[in-house]
Amino acid sequence: MTGPDTRPDTRPDEDADPDSPEGRGGAAVVIPAAPPGSGRTGLDRRRVLGAAIEFIDAEGLNALTMRRLGAYLGVEAMALYRYVPGREQLLDGVVESVIDELYGDPDVHLAASHGWQDYLQRLAHGVRRIALAHPEVFPLVATRPPAAPWVRPPLRSLRWVESFLDALIDSGFSEASAVAAYRAYSSFLLGHLLLEVSQKGVKISPEDQPEGVPGAVATTDLSEYPTVVRLEALLSLDESAAEFEEALENLLGRLEVVLREGRTPRRGDTRG
Amino acid sequence: MTGPDTRPDTRPDEDADPDSPEGRGGAAVVIPAAPPGSGRTGLDRRRVLGAAIEFIDAEGLNALTMRRLGAYLGVEAMALYRYVPGREQLLDGVVESVIDELYGDPDVHLAASHGWQDYLQRLAHGVRRIALAHPEVFPLVATRPPAAPWVRPPLRSLRWVESFLDALIDSGFSEASAVAAYRAYSSFLLGHLLLEVSQKGVKISPEDQPEGVPGAVATTDLSEYPTVVRLEALLSLDESAAEFEEALENLLGRLEVVLREGRTPRRGDTRG
DNA sequence: CCCGGCGATTTACGACGTAAACAGAGCCTT
DNA sequence: AAGGCTCTGTTTACGTCGTAAATCGCCGGG
Numbered sequence: 001m002t003g004p005d006t007r008p009d010t011r012p013d014e015d016a017d018p019d020s021p022e023g024r025g026g027a028a029v030v031i032p033a034a035p036p037g038s039g040r041t042g043l044d045r046r047r048v049l050g051a052a053i054e055f056i057d058a059e060g061l062n063a064l065t066m067r068r069l070g071a072y073l074g075v076e077a078m079a080l081y082r083y084v085p086g087r088e089q090l091l092d093g094v095v096e097s098v099i100d101e102l103y104g105d106p107d108v109h110l111a112a113s114h115g116w117q118d119y120l121q122r123l124a125h126g127v128r129r130i131a132l133a134h135p136e137v138f139p140l141v142a143t144r145p146p147a148a149p150w151v152r153p154p155l156r157s158l159r160w161v162e163s164f165l166d167a168l169i170d171s172g173f174s175e176a177s178a179v180a181a182y183r184a185y186s187s188f189l190l191g192h193l194l195l196e197v198s199q200k201g202v203k204i205s206p207e208d209q210p211e212g213v214p215g216a217v218a219t220t221d222l223s224e225y226p227t228v229v230r231l232e233a234l235l236s237l238d239e240s241a242a243e244f245e246e247a248l249e250n251l252l253g254r255l256e257v258v259l260r261e262g263r264t265p266r267r268g269d270t271r272g
Numbered sequence: 273m274t275g276p277d278t279r280p281d282t283r284p285d286e287d288a289d290p291d292s293p294e295g296r297g298g299a300a301v302v303i304p305a306a307p308p309g310s311g312r313t314g315l316d317r318r319r320v321l322g323a324a325i326e327f328i329d330a331e332g333l334n335a336l337t338m339r340r341l342g343a344y345l346g347v348e349a350m351a352l353y354r355y356v357p358g359r360e361q362l363l364d365g366v367v368e369s370v371i372d373e374l375y376g377d378p379d380v381h382l383a384a385s386h387g388w389q390d391y392l393q394r395l396a397h398g399v400r401r402i403a404l405a406h407p408e409v410f411p412l413v414a415t416r417p418p419a420a421p422w423v424r425p426p427l428r429s430l431r432w433v434e435s436f437l438d439a440l441i442d443s444g445f446s447e448a449s450a451v452a453a454y455r456a457y458s459s460f461l462l463g464h465l466l467l468e469v470s471q472k473g474v475k476i477s478p479e480d481q482p483e484g485v486p487g488a489v490a491t492t493d494l495s496e497y498p499t500v501v502r503l504e505a506l507l508s509l510d511e512s513a514a515e516f517e518e519a520l521e522n523l524l525g526r527l528e529v530v531l532r533e534g535r536t537p538r539r540g541d542t543r544g
Numbered sequence: 545c546c547c548g549g550c551g552a553t554t555t556a557c558g559a560c561g562t563a564a565a566c567a568g569a570g571c572c573t574t
Numbered sequence: 575a576a577g578g579c580t581c582t583g584t585t586t587a588c589g590t591c592g593t594a595a596a597t598c599g600c601c602g603g604g
Contacts, residue, residue, distance in 0.1 A: 043582080066561060078562075079583050087561065139415045142466065147492075149474045150500075150507035152467055161507075162497040169499065179506045183515060188433075191463020194414065195424055195455075202421045220419075225434040227441065228422075233449045235422035235433075243455060250526060315551080338592060350593075352553050359592065 017241040019129040043075060045083040052090060056136045061134045066090075095141050098134055099156050103127050110159075111153045112167035117252050120185065125249050127154055127189055128196075135197040142194050152186040154193065177258050188251050196240045289513040291401040315347060317355040321369045324362060328408045338362075367413050370406055371428050374398050381394055382431075384439035389524050391439045392457065396520050399461055400468075407469040414466050424458040427467065449530050460523050466513045 051073050056064055066087055070077040084090045102108050108126035112119035131138040131154070142153050151161060161182065168178040221230050323345050328336055338359055344351035356362045374380055380398035384391035403410040403426070414425050423433060433454070440450040494501050 035346075042368060065559080067559080076584055077560095078585085092331070105485045135559075143415060143470065145470065146474055149471045149510075152471070158492070158494075158497045158500055162500050165499045165503060175503055175506060179503055179509075180511075180515070182507075183511075184519065185461035187460075187467050187515075187519065190467060191459035191461070191465070194466070195462060196457050198415065198417065199421045199424065202418055220430070222430075225430050227437045228430055228434050231437060231447055231451055232422070235454075237451075237586065238421075239455075243452070243459075247456065247459065250522075254522060279545065337590080339590080348553055349591095351552085353593075 005125070019125055019132055019241070021129075021133045022169055042071065043079060043083065044230070045093070046097075048073070048080055048090070049093045052094050053097060053137060056094065057134055057139075060136050061140065080124060081154045085169060091140060092144060094137060095144050095156060098130060098137050098141060099146060099160075101130050101133075102160070110163045112171060116167055116171035116173075117256075120252060120255075121229075121248065123164070124185075124189060124244075128193055131193040131197050132200075135200050138197045152183070152190075154189050171259070173255075173259055174262065177255075177262075181255050181258070184251060184254070188247060192240075192244050192247060196244070197241070199238070203250065291397055291404055291513070293401075293405045313349060315345065317365070320345070320352055320355045320362070321365045323371060324366050324477075325406065325409060327441065328366065329406055332408050333412065359532075362525055363412060364416065366409060367416050367428060370402060370409050370413060371426070371432075373402055373405075374432070377401065382435045386441060388439055388443035388445075389528075392524060392527075393520065395432075395436070396457075397514075400465055400516060401463040403469050404472075405473050410469045411467060423457070424462075426461050427458060439440060443531070445527075445531055446534065449527075449534075453527050453530070456523060456526070460519060464512075464516050464519060468516070471510070471512070 048069075052064065052069055055069055055072050059068075066077040066080055068088075070080055073080075080090070084093060102123075105126045108122045109119065131141075138154075141156065144153070145157075146152060146156060151158060155161060155164065164182055164185070165175075165178050168181055169175060173181065228235065277314075320341075324336065324341055327344050338352055339349040341362075342352055345352075348501075352362070356365060374395075377398045380394045381391065405415075410426075413428065414454055416425070416428075418424060418428060423430060427433060427436065436454055436457070437447075437450050440453055441447060445453065500507065
């Protein structure tokens with residue numbers, strides 16, 4: 001597993017989504033954790049967290065209970081408490097594990113050895129890959145209360161905050177600009193990715209809609225919203241990859257201006 | 273209540289945050305719903321939803337159970353089921369109610385009578401006001417699965433989507449650009465506001481930290497993150513209002529370019 | 545006067561998170 | 575070899591949750 005694959009290119013490609021789980025070889029993939037009923041004994045914290053991630057990916061967050069996760073691992077619920085203090089901390093661990101997948105991604109680097117734009121590009125796509133690989137987990141990454149006010153989702157680890165700030169400061173950003181960039185970058189990632197996974201979820205999830213009375217669809221009356229109806233095709237189009245790319249490059253462009261002009265971004269420059 | 277107040281100015285001011293609940297007179301405030309133990313009988317769906325919002329604002333989302341909400345209203349839990357099909361739908365109703373506060377906000381208009389920039393500015397600040405007024409509810413607004421893929425948080429109502437698209441199209445945007453703008457705008461709002469409320473939550477929430485052994489603070493070892501330590505003051509600074517304003521104006525600037533050049537935004541224009 | 549229906553309560557059930565006591569398997573010491 | 579310690583998973587038990595179903599009190603129209 002995680003074997004060498006012949007990926008043609010690292011940079012964003014024109015048509016295929018480079019971050020979608022199908023469109024990519026390895027990287028950003030869960031620890032196998034051994035199929036549920038096999039390896040039997042040998043429970044441990046990593047296996048518990050790995051199983052929780054698999055379980056959420058497969059059944060959804062609401063389906064995850066201590067009892068069911070235990071059953072999934074072939075064990076009683078109480079056994080999990082040896083490795084995790086409780087359900088809340090289990091979820092915290094899940095979030096941490098998922099973000100830790102970034103360390104295993106060969107396309108994301110901790111240091112900005114090819115310039116800060118390259119660093120930010122790779123990091124953004126790495127996070128996006130994770131979000132798309134675990135759409136059911138990502139809302140958890142987004143909303144779990146962070147440990148400190150300055151550890152913001154989706155980069156929920158001090159190590160990445162440190163890496164981010166170092167990368168920008170080493171590239172010539174002032175401390176204040178680096179911090180401002182960090183905040184703008186988190187907002188951008190969070191907004192785009194949360195919407196992207198929730199949109200993905202909705203396309204699949206209205207699971208079983210047993211239509212009691214055929215012919216009478218229960219969807220709300222759309223006649224009051226002619227524009228929405230008219231633009232439905234456009235609205236349903238999924239251009240997430242291109243939009244992500246465009247917004248990311250716009251952000252990088254803004255940051256470049258900040259860097260060149262050596263100041264903290266202030267308002268009133270963009271509009272007439 | 274909701275009485276006329278002498279608010280000095282509608283436009284964003286320089287130093288005070290115009291969207292914070294304290295810094296503003298009325299608008300974007302919950303339906304009073306009568307204090308818990310008073311008016312007694314006369315339960316109804318609006319009162320139930322209003323009470324749920326008050327309850328979440330006061331006690332947090334996790335504290336909301338059917339039984340406790342019933343008690344808060346001076347009623348048994350099962351009484352609520354007359355007005356709401358179940359807990360999930362109660363939460364859906366809460367989200368809907370909170371977003372509906374936009375209709376009661378005199379500073380937000382459904383039509384773009386003063387230009388699309390004014391429309392988007394007012395709408396953005398209206399949503400921000402709601403988010404700040406209900407920080408515990410907003411994550412719900414952000415993550416509840418939307419009804420259709422094209423009804424995105426935080427503008428979770430067809431009426432607002434319709435209004436948004438009409439406003440932009442009437443102002444000269446092409447249909448495709450209006451839809452693209454809608455998506456960029458939702459991402460922007462969601463990312464910024466979700467981070468802002470979660471940051472706000474963290475500043476308050478580490479509620480009771482009973483320090484067992486004095487002198488030995490349990491916080492994680494920061495010695496490996498010198499940059500984070502050095503920039504802690506900067507990182508803890510709360511510049512949310514200014515950052516929101518700057519990002520919003522940047523977005524408006526981008527949209528203005530799209531409008532002027534009459535095309536759907538494509539990539540490769542901002543950088544080098 | 546009764547009575548039908550509406551709004552709230554009572555009762556009940558299964559699932560949940562988790563505290564606490566328990567059981568068994570290996571290993572270490574004597 | 576025998577005893578016991580530790581480490582891991584199970585059993586049992588409790589209180590709380592969401593909610594289905596039956597029940598009750600009240601009130602206005604015959």
